[in-house]
Amino acid sequence: MAIARKGWVVLDCPDNMELARFYAGLLGGEPDVEQDNDRWVELTTEDGWKLAFQRAEGFRPPRWPSAEHSQQLHLDVYVDDMEEAERQTLALGAKALDTDDQGGTRDFRVYADPAGHPFCLIRASSAT
Template sequence: MSSVRLGTIALDTPDPRGLAAFYGTLLGWEVEDSSDEEWVTISGGSGGARLSFQLAADHVPPTWPAGPVPQQAHVDLHVSDYAGTEPQVLALGGRLLEDETDHPSWRVYADPSGHPFCLCLEG
């Protein structure tokens, strides 16, 4: 059997550069030179981790937690505390969808294109 490795995870968005800036700022990652207006990739994490953002002019954000447009994927970002990260998420255009009331170790947010993602407490 040949080896398999993850290349990237891609999210649809009407604004690939804008969504790349959102996640790039949160993660401290840079836009790769091979990016263009329809496909933008950021990288900089350990192990060659990458996120890509693909132009989808007709993108409809998922509804949370239920509704006519289900989420199809989400990203978990591990943080040491919420206080140091949540203000940055909100300032960059993210929004809180669900706090830790029902699950004390994570909070659910939407990125500027409406994709759910979680801030998960480490340890």
């Protein structure tokens, strides 16, 4: 029997609404600002992920790859069409970190969200 249940994945960032809008564009859903709390924005995606974005003063983004400024956490998201997903993800404001899929032999590409958190687009066909 599990001790706990999944809750929120919380990402620190300098602009919580900007990052919530980025992930809403990537994963679906609508950002929800808690009343009287401008430091916290929640997003429940169309498929049930619960992400929260916490404004952190003095935020320093992770660097990928870097042992000195490790990523500490990253999200993997599945896509059906890698090229189209990449185009749309970059248009939302992501930054490409490692998109060399080695001639199609690697099923993922690495990006950073607008606050610098790494995440991967992964071909859905490789998830089976």
